[in-house]
Amino acid sequence: MATLSAWPNPNPNPNPNPNFNPEQSQTLDFDSLMSSQPQSPPPEEESPSTSPPPPSSLLQVSFNQDHACFAAATDNGFRIFNCDPFRELFRREFDGGGIGHVEMLFRCNILALVGGGSHPQYPPNKVMIWDDHQGKCIGELSFRAAVRGVRLRRDRIIVIVEQKVFVYNFADLKLLHQIETIANPKGLCAVSQGSDSLVLACPGLHKGQIRVEHYALKKTKFISAHDSRIACFALTLDGQLIATASTKGTLIRIFNTDKGTLLQEVRRGANAAEIFSLAFSSTAHWLAVSSDKGTVHVFGLKVNSSVPEHEKSQSSSNLDAANNSSSSSLSFIKLKGVLPKYFNSEWSVAQFRLQEGSHYTVAFGLQKNTVIILGMDGSFYRCQFDPEHGGEMTQLEYHNFLKPETALLEDKR
Numbered sequence: 164m165a166t167l168s169a170w171p172n173p174n175p176n177p178n179p180n181p182n183f184n185p186e187q188s189q190t191l192d193f194d195s196l197m198s199s200q201p202q203s204p205p206p207e208e209e210s211p212s213t214s215p216p217p218p219s220s221l222l223q224v225s226f227n228q229d230h231a232c233f234a235a236a237t238d239n240g241f242r243i244f245n246c247d248p249f250r251e252l253f254r255r256e257f258d259g260g261g262i263g264h265v266e267m268l269f270r271c272n273i274l275a276l277v278g279g280g281s282h283p284q285y286p287p288n289k290v291m292i293w294d295d296h297q298g299k300c301i302g303e304l305s306f307r308a309a310v311r312g313v314r315l316r317r318d319r320i321i322v323i324v325e326q327k328v329f330v331y332n333f334a335d336l337k338l339l340h341q342i343e344t345i346a347n348p349k350g351l352c353a354v355s356q357g358s359d360s361l362v363l364a365c366p367g368l369h370k371g372q373i374r375v376e377h378y379a380l381k382k383t384k385f386i387s388a389h390d391s392r393i394a395c396f397a398l399t400l401d402g403q404l405i406a407t408a409s410t411k412g413t414l415i416r417i418f419n420t421d422k423g424t425l426l427q428e429v430r431r432g433a434n435a436a437e438i439f440s441l442a443f444s445s446t447a448h449w450l451a452v453s454s455d456k457g458t459v460h461v462f463g464l465k466v467n468s469s470v471p472e473h474e475k476s477q478s479s480s481n482l483d484a485a486n487n488s489s490s491s492s493l494s495f496i497k498l499k500g501v502l503p504k505y506f507n508s509e510w511s512v513a514q515f516r517l518q519e520g521s522h523y524t525v526a527f528g529l530q531k532n533t534v535i536i537l538g539m540d541g542s543f544y545r546c547q548f549d550p551e552h553g554g555e556m557t558q559l560e561y562h563n564f565l566k567p568e569t570a571l572l573e574d575k576r
Contacts, residue, residue, distance in 0.1 A: 219237035219238060219239055219240075219565060220237060220238040220280070221235060221236070221237055221539055221540075221541055221565060222236045222237060222238060222261060222262065222263050222264075222279050222280055223235075223236040223262075223263060223264050223265070223279070224236070224524055224537045224539065225264075225265070225266060225267070225524070226246075226524070226526045226535075226537075227267035227268070227269055227270065228267075228268070228269050228315075228316075228356050228400075229269060229356075229529075230246065230442075230526040230527060230528065230529070230535065231245070231246055231247070231270065231529055232244060232245055232246060232252070232267060232270060233246060233267075233535075233537060234265040234266070234267050234274070235265075235564060235565075236261075236262040236263055236264055236265045236279065237261065237262065237280075238261040238279075238280040238281070238282070239256050239257060239259060239260065239261065240254060240255050240256035240257050240260070240262060240284075241254065241255055241262045241265040241274075241276065242254040242255075242564070243267070244543075244564055246528060246529070246535050246545070247528055247529050247530060247533075247535075247545065249543060249545070249560060249562055251564065253295075255295070255298075257284045259282055260278070260282060260283065260284025260285075261278065261279050261280025261281065261282055261283050261284055262276055262277070262278065262279055262280075262283075262284055262285075263277050263278055263279015263280060263283065263287065264276070264277040264279060264310070264312065264313060265277075266313040266314065266315050267315070268315045268316075268317065269317075272294055272295045272296045273292065273293070273294055273295075273315075274292075274293045274295065275290050275291070275292060275293070275313040275315055275320065276290070276291040276293050276300075277289070277290055277291070277310045277313060278291075285300075285303075286305075287309045287310060288305060288306045288307065288308060288309050288310060289303050289304065289305050289306070289310070290303065290304040290306075290310055290313055290320070290322055291303050292304075292320075292336075302336055304320070304322060304329075304331065304336065306322070306324055306329075307324075308324040308325050308326075308327075309324065309325070310322060310323070310324060310350075311323045311324055311325060311347060311348060311349065311350030312349075312350025312351070312352055314352055314353070314354045315333075316333070316354055316356060316361065317333065317358070318332070318333050318334075318361075319331065319332065319333055319339075319354070319361060320332075320333055320336070321352060321354055321363065323347060323350040323351070323352045323365070325346060325347060325348060326343060326344055326345070326346055326347065327341060327342065327343055327344065328341070328342040328344060328352055328363075328365045329341055329342075330342075330363065340376075342363075342365060342374065342376070343368060344365055344366045344367065344368065344374070345366050345367065345368055345369065345370065345372075345392075347365070347366050349394075351365065351366055351393065351395070351396065352364070352365045353365075353396060353397055353398040353405070354398070354402075355398055355399070355400060355401055355402025356400050357400060357401045357402065359379070360377070360378065360379035360380075360401075360402065361376075361378040361379065361402075362375065362376065362377055362378070362398060362401075362402025362403075362420060363375070363376040363378070364376075364396060364398055364402075364405055364420070366393050367385055369387075370390075370391070370392050371387060371388055371389040371390055371391060371392060371393060371409060372385055372386065372387055372388065372393075373385070373386040373388050373393065373396060373405065373407060373418075374386075375405065375420045375423075377402075377420070377421065382421075384420065384421065384422070384423050385423070386405070386407075386418050386420075386423040388407040388409070388416055388418065389407065389408075389409035389411075389414075389416070390409070391409035391410045391411050392409060392410045393407060393408075393409060393410075394408050394409055394410045394412060394437065394438045395407070395408045395438040395439065395440060395441050396408070396441065397440075397441040397442055397443060398420070398443075399443045399447045400443075400445065402420060403419065403420055403421070403447075404417055404418070404419065404420065404426070404443065404447055404466060405417070405418050405420050406441045406443065406450055407441075408431075408438040408441060408452070410435075410437075411435050412431060412432075412435055412436035412437055412438045412454055413430060413431060413432060413433065413434070413435060413436070414428055414429070414430055414431070414508075415428070415429045415430075415431060415438075415441065415450065415452060415462070416428050417429075417450070417464060417466060419466075426465075426466040427464060427465055427466055427509070428508075428509070429450070429462045429508070429509045429510070429511070430508035430509060430510055431452055431454060431456075431460055431511070432456065434456075436454040436455055436456045437454060437455040438452060438453070438454050439453045439454055439455065439522055439523055439524060439525075440452070440453045440523070440524045440525050440526075442525050442526045442527060443464075443527075444527040445527065447464060447466070448463065448464055449461055449462065449463060449464060449512075449527065450462045450464055451525045451526070451527060451534055452511075452525070453523040453524065453525040453536065455519065455520055455521075455522070456519055457516060457517045457518055457519030457520065457521065458514050458515065458516055458517065459514065459515040459517065459523065459525050459534065459536055459546075459556075460511035460513070460514055461511055461512055461513040461514070461534065461548050461556075462509070462510075462511050462512060463512045511553075512548070512550075512553035513548035513549065513553045513554060513555070513556050514554075514555060514556065515534070515536070515544070515546050515555070515556040515558070516555075517536070517538070517544075518540075521538055521539065521540055522538065522539040523536050523537065523538050523539075523542075524536070524537045525537075528545060530547075532547055532548050532549070532550050533545060533546065533547050533548075533559070534546045534547075534548065534556065540563075540565075541563045541564050541565030541566070542561065542562075542563055542564075543560070543561065543562040543563070543564050544558060544560065544561055545558075545559045545560035545561075546558050546559060547559055
């Protein structure tokens, strides 16, 4: 059960912000916010003996829908960054109030906030709709259980609680659909971003099951993806493909979302691992995976989503070369079924080594064959992989986005 209210607004209105149009606001230039939006109040003058404030603790990081920006939720507010070139766009700091989840809507002024940390700015069972033009919340969605995740489209708001998914219309925050799921403490959910159709994926009611809603087709598809519990999944932008990983973390499977057909299976490794994130490239020719083993893997995919033909042909030639390179060491194996399945596995084309045990989120960069990696320690990496020969990725850039603003400026010099 969820309740809706405008906040603050003396006159109740089913649309808390009638002037907001997600379609129009998506192209907003964040630089305008930095000059027009009132910033957090400047600190009072301190005596020389006063120690600097402690650094902010990072509670969550997430990319926006096209991976051009990312948001960082901290124990005293949130910050928005551009990926390429890397720079902090703006930050909003509250008086000791933590944000546990911040979800962007492309590059527009509307964000979804959920309180978090030891002193939440907002109750953890509410989703606050923040308008950065006004510098305040313009609406809220309240739930009986703690919010585990939020996903945004230009026309929908999706809220995930422990055992339910709620789908709302963005224009008036009207509840459109409720979906029951198995226990989902991570708030797993993925939505397509194509304007012509909405595809939503969430855990089903059984272990290892994915439920896919094709709203334009009025169709629900259940996919038995794994024997173990689902740990992570990701959709392509058009929602035609889904990549899934279980709590074992050794195999990644790619399915067609319409028919639920298994199209490809790739192997991250032999030992169990916790998969933190999965991400398709915009052409759906590459899949990136991060885990607690400290290595980011890039796999070549043999399946195609609906991408332009010139991009398909160009990527396919590189993909064939990369797959040949990654499988050359196993080319001596000809007797399928004689040796264990492990030896016939498809392995990653490219890798990037990081600190084992740390939490990293991965996405593909806007520049060709680049990968962006965000760490919960505040690390930002931009790497490049060779689509023809594979192997170790090349680090192009590194920053720590939790450093004070002055330190970030020095990093860029």
